[in-house]
Amino acid sequence: MLELYDGSLSVASILKDWYEEETSSNYGAFISFVGTVRSEDEIDGLSFDIYEPILNKWFDEWQARAKAKGAIIKMAHSRGDVLLHESSYIAAVFSPKRRVALEFIDEYVEDFKASAPIWKYDLRDNKRIYAKERSTAIKGSGLLSDKKNKEDER
Secondary structure (H helix, E strand, O other), X not given: OEEEEEOOEOHHHHHHHHHHHHOOOOOOEEEEEEEEOOOOOOOOEEEEEEOHHHHHHHHHHHHHXXXXXXXXXXXXXXXXXXXXOOEEEEEEEEEOOHHHHHHXXXXXXXXXXXXXXXXXXXXXXXXXXXXXXXXXXXXXOOOXXXXXXXXXXX
């Protein structure tokens, strides 16, 4: 299940809903990760743009990996502005065994950071400024990415 919300996430409500949805599913583990906007570089918050077709494809691939281990993944992410100390990202793994859930949440969150088509902007003085220095380039993305990769190899 992939859920996108405008603005910050209601962590308690989302996690409660997910838990209640899976109470009779016989999962022995429910591991969650909550990402919160922290104060740094004098920002007022962050803003997010999402390319949904690629995000849905990426998420479906992870859901298939989870299914192969008898698990499921749930994810919620913000679109638009999220102020300091609010949540913009929640991920959770439900699985029969704790080890599967613990290992899977780590792999999933790390790949999310590296591969999800979500662009982050700093909010400062009512302006959105692309957070290039804190962003991770998505492998194979960008104009002339093949040319750039060949130049980087030199």
